[in-house]
Amino acid sequence: MSETWSPRRTGCPGHDVLDGSSVTLTPVAQDGVSEALARAMLRESAELWRWMGIGPFADEETFLAMLAEQAEAGLNLMAISKPGGPPLGMAAFMRMKPQFGCAEIGSVTYGQDLQRTKAGTEAIFLMLKHIFEDYGWRRAEWICNDQNKPSARAGERYGFTYEGTFRNHRWVKGANRDTAWFSMIDTEWPERKATFEAWLDDANFFADGKQLKSLTDLRHR
Template structure:
């Protein structure tokens, strides 16, 4: 089936609840409150609350407030939240949701990403995104995966580009979040781009790309560029 001839395309399935095992991280779709205390502790390590600056919720005053939020948000609605559990600790320290699913058109978004300080800029956080992307394109067969963020959220914009998402434009005055205007930057990966991105992720995640202290030898962007140049 070509990109233009979609007569045989069938609606995609919604994300399920099977965990995904990686080398440095485990992805667990959130189906109960098992990981809530761990997530609260991990997020609370950011005493400034900056990890919530561009999210519609948080920071949280205490464990009870977070638990009430998590019960309603992580387990309610039409978003499938995933707990990100680094292999080195075995405790959840981040979340990411597959959301705004459009099965008929094969489109879905990854969002509501919140990473504790301990998870940021780690191989585990990158592998987590790779595993979720792989599920979207290979297991579920979606045609398009979107990434949207506040246009002012420079770290999120840089992360989207680093992971291989392409910038597609900015929706001005798109939302009101915490009493402030949000212009929303849109990024996406489409299915025909995925094989090259997967190859770059796998090459970057190879243990040979890291020293004894876990520092990378090559950046993901450089690995991807080298693979594309050699294609």
């Protein structure tokens, strides 16, 4: 743990295009991105929004209004696509505290074509790299409804550490929500980064796209 800290950059993450080998993250605030994202996400099943505090949406106007509200609340939303393709999902830099060097990766909503893909994992890697390397921040958070077990497993798979559960934390869509909290800190990032890079390497995938070793296996080897 460093005894001194200062960020590398002023402001907050989420204003830059993030390019990877299999995925691109584009700020929703850029011209035309929000409309393309709305069209894409409205084609997805309503089940996609089950654990989210937002959605499902009846039409493009309602979806765009949500994006505007999220931006007003301080979320820097990113549209996720494969290079040159339409949006397949979204995620946000949120609950950002530049004075402490802390941000949550949240509102992670993957359409069917992004779920369980190399591109979906690389998107989270790029967001973490943006937080820890471009901004030099100290802590990244992953939180979810305690009943949302797939999200909790995803957070642990990415290398976040479970910290505890806030009981009766929120009232969402007419029901109580207990919230599970996970974190990753700057001193852990070099090891987590190496694991992501080993997993994302083309040598870790068969010709049909299936992984040779899992992200969890690589981290625990």
